Amino acid sequence: MYIEQAAYNSLEISKITALVARRCRSEIGALVAENTAPASDMGELSKRRELFGDVESYRGRKGDLPWADGLVSVAFMLEFAEENGLLSGEELVKIRLMLTLAGRMREELSENREEYPSFSILLRNMRDFAEETEMLSVIDDEGHLYDYASEKLAAVRREMRGLKETLRRRGHALLNDPSIASMLQERVLTLRNGRHAFLVRQDAISQFPGAVIERSGSGSSVYMEPHSLMSLNNEYSRLYGEEMLEETRIFREFTARLIKRKKGILDTENVLGTIDLFYALSEMTRLYKWRMPELSKRTEFSFVRARHPLLGDRSVPIDIRCGGKFRILVITGPNTGGKTVALKTAGVCVYFGWLGFPVPAGEGSVLGDIGELFADIGDEQSIEQSLSTFSAHITHVTGILDRVTQRSLVMMDELGAGTDPEEGAALGIALLDWLRERGALVLATTHHNPIKRYALAADGVETASVEFDAATLSPTYRILIGIPGRSNALLIAGKLGMKKEIIRRAEEAINGREVSMEDLIGELHEKRAALEREAREVERSRQKLAALEKDYESKIKAIEEKRDALIAKADKKALSIVRNAEDSARALIKNMANAEAEAQARRELEKKRSHFQKIEKSAIKREEKKETAESVVATGQELKAGDTVQLIGTSKSATVIEVSGKKARVRAGIAEVEVPLTKLKVITRKAAPPQPTVQIKVSRPVGVPSSIMVRGMTIDEAMPMVEQYLDQAYCAGYDAVTVIHGRGQGILRREVQELCKRLPYVAEHNLGGPGEGGYGVTVVKFRR
Incomplete structure (x- = not known):
């Protein structure tokens, strides 16, 4: 765009x-x-x-x-x-x-x-x-080269350190000489301009055996280089120069590689x-609460609860749209009512949407295929409004008209302003009509009644207004699409104390056509207010019905679940009775002494067995029907890897790993199993989080305590035991365990903690707190 x-x-x-x-x-x-x-x-x-x-x-x-x-x-x-x-x-x-x-x-x-x-x-x-990062690793965080940056740099710095030590020893020897020390302002050997020197008092300059390097800041003393250190200082300066040259060479080499x-x-x-x-x-x-708008292939936009970011908390959310049923939206209303802000809010949302960013609007907003964005936004209230300003606007609009296409969005503020009202209104109507013929998307604001009438009558043009509260004389900043706005100039003047006689004369001066237009708009606003009241009542009723419906559905669901539970319980009890009866019958037959009676009893048992089997099959079918009705197979849902599912008949949830044929491999906690699709139902389509929240914990094996003591053992003895214990404790379902290794020299403690770092199922490990053993124990927490 x-x-x-x-x-x-x-x-x-x-x-x-x-x-x-x-x-x-x-x-x-x-x-x-x-x-x-x-x-x-x-x-x-x-x-x-x-x-x-x-x-x-x-x-x-x-x-x-x-x-x-x-x-x-x-x-x-x-x-x-x-x-x-x-x-x-x-x-x-x-x-x-x-x-x-x-x-x-x-x-x-x-x-x-x-x-x-x-x-x-x-x-x-x-x-x-990677190579450049490795290359630059020879520089410390302050920007200085390490000695190992090059062999030459390392050799020069070694020699400089040795020379500096010699200078330090000789300097200390001079400081210990009473005749020298008495002439010093400070008993410190310092480095000035790359040379080691002393700060000498002003009155002792002629007596000190050395040369002046520079004067101190106060002027009461000078820095002097002793004659005995001159040769060493000369050598140090030479090495310092070599160091600087080598550092510069290295930096230039690094620079050349980075520039490439x-x-x-x-x-x-x-x-x-x-x-x-x-x-x-x-x-x-x-x-x-910025949101990503939905995309549309048509040239249009619709922003829900849009706010202008620069207004912050003062902004009032507005709904504004253009495109679809109408290509031009004319917004009318009083000054300071929010027309220009509405225009700018829509423009900002369109621009940020075409950056690929979220926009300052709510869910349900739509952004279409807009190829160009033009805007002519001025300030009609400025006292500088004049012919030259009007000319500038006309020149700008003319330039826009030369480039406009069917994919253009054109925004024009205060259409027809800045000149004679009658001529300005006519020019505004002509502009809108021309843009309508070209199929452009247009947002415009105006005060002129002729433009309002045009917007009401023309095809593909819609009118809107910024709401104004006549009782409080303040705007609400809401956008009302479909209703033109009143100027409210006379109403505001009257409320602010203008003499009634003047207001009456102004009303008489307005021609009949315009009076009827204002009256029409007033009636429309009254009807809109009545419709809004009814709409609010309808919405409250709808919400109440929705709540009742939700409550009804939840109660029905609870009744059905209770019914299913009772039937399942009854089936289970019936099957138990049937099986017990069959077992008892077999035991009685076995103990019969009379062979003929035993044979008769067996025949009777076989007759009854078919009845028992019908009862058992009926119970099994009911359970299978329940599973099938809730399963992904019955609902027609397609399972994908990452879906969260529930095993029908249980409260366990799991994550789908793979779907193969009529079965799915799922993970629940640390366990992975294959389950038929008829026994699974989807809980959520969202991909499972990296760490599963539902776990299946196995029974703790006998002999896995919550702590292990290896205090006093050697590393070779202790570490295999600790590793084996941590494996068992993790599988047993512990969240945390304690390894008691004692304080000692800390060798065993370090080995335990190094082991914890290597184990993938260990989330963290810490020394014991007060009352837990302190440095003598390590508390190990597992990932779950």
Whole structure:
């Protein structure tokens, strides 16, 4: 989508972007927020939305992507380095921080690319900087090179340390000489301009055996270099110069390598900035309820409960739409009623929607295929309104008309203002009619009654008003589509104390046609108020009915569940009675002495067995019918990996791992089983969280206590026992156990804690607290 500069400025986009930028964690995120342009077409817009959706989904399920505090833009550093060929140590540290984060980010995005396919968009612009990161590891956090940065640097610094020690010893010897010490302002050997010197009193300069280097800040003393240290200082200065040259050579080498990869670094910076911007937008979504609008292929928009971000808590949510049944919406109403704010709110939502961002509006908002955004928004109330201002507006509008298409959204504030009302109204109607013929989408505001009448009569044009409370003389800022607004000028003047005679004469001066127009609008507002009251009553009744319906359904469900439970209980009892009777009959037959009677009894038992089997089959069929009616097979639902399901007849829930034929493999806690689809019902379609919340705990095996003591054992004796014990305790279902290793020298404690770090099922391990054994025990908590 193209937005003209005038529209960008009128909508105050930069101020709103600054609000988002303040939520970013770094300046690179703020820079991306300020420099992102709208998508060029619907395809690109869809990709941006998918990317934001995947990052948001990742954040909701797994937490924030890797991040590091202190990130700054390195673009200007690299540009300056191209000119002078040298980056400072501090600048290299900042670049290293970014490249290190980029490595972590690249690894995380790669690992999750299958689950979040749009991560590939980010990965395309991220390079591998492992070599550069390793190269820069020879610099400490302050920007200084470590000795091992090069062999020459290490050798020079070794020699400098030895020489410095010699200088220190000789300096201390001079300090211990009473004749020298008496001339010093301070008994300290100090380094000034790369030379070791003493601070000598002003009155002792001529007596001190040395040369003046510089005067102190107070002027009452000077720094002097003793003659006995001059040769050593000369050698130290030489080595210092060699150190500086070697450091500069290394920095230039690093700079040259980074400049060669400048484009890749800048692309990576942009990716990191984009992720930071998404974090800020996610915060805006959470704090201010911004929402991602639905997309439409038509040129239209509909924003529900939209708010202007710059108004903050003072903003009143509005519903505004254009497109569909009408292509032009003319908003009317009194000054300061909120017409211009409504215009700007719609423009801001359209712009941010085409950035691929959430918009300051609620659920159910729709954004269509808008190719261009033009706006002519002025200030009719300005005392500077004149022919020159009117000319400027006409020039601007003329330029807009030259570029408008069927996919354009044109916003014009105070249509027909700034000139003679009659001519201005005629010009406004002509503009709207021309734009209507071209099929453009138009939002306009006006005071003129002729334009209101045009909006009421013309096809494809709709009128709206900003609501005004006549009783309090204050606007409500609500948008009422379908009803034009009254100017309320005479009403406001009367309420504010204007003489009644003047008000009466003004009313007489208005021609009959305009009076009838105002009266018509007044009647429409009264009817609308009555309809709204009825609508509120209907809505209250609907909510009451919905509550009753919900209560009824819950009671019916409870009755059905109770009925099923009673039938199941009865079936179970009947089957038990039948089986007990059959067992008793067999026992009696077995103990019969008379063979003929035994044979007769067996025949009778066989006759009854068919009846018993009917009872048993009836109970089994009822249970199978219940399972089948609730199952995914009966409801026609298709199971997918990640769905949360419930095993029918139990309260256990599980996560689907794989569906194969008529069975599904599910995970419940640490157990994995295969279950027929006829015995599963879906609880939720949301993908299961990384750590399952439902666990199936097995019975604790005999002999697995809640703690183990290995105090006094050697490492070879203790560690196999601890590892085996932790395995058993985890399988037994413990949440936490205690390993008692004693205090001693801490060797056994360190080994236990190193083991805990390696075990994947250990969530955390800590030393015991007060009353738990302190340093003598380690409390191990398991993942669940």
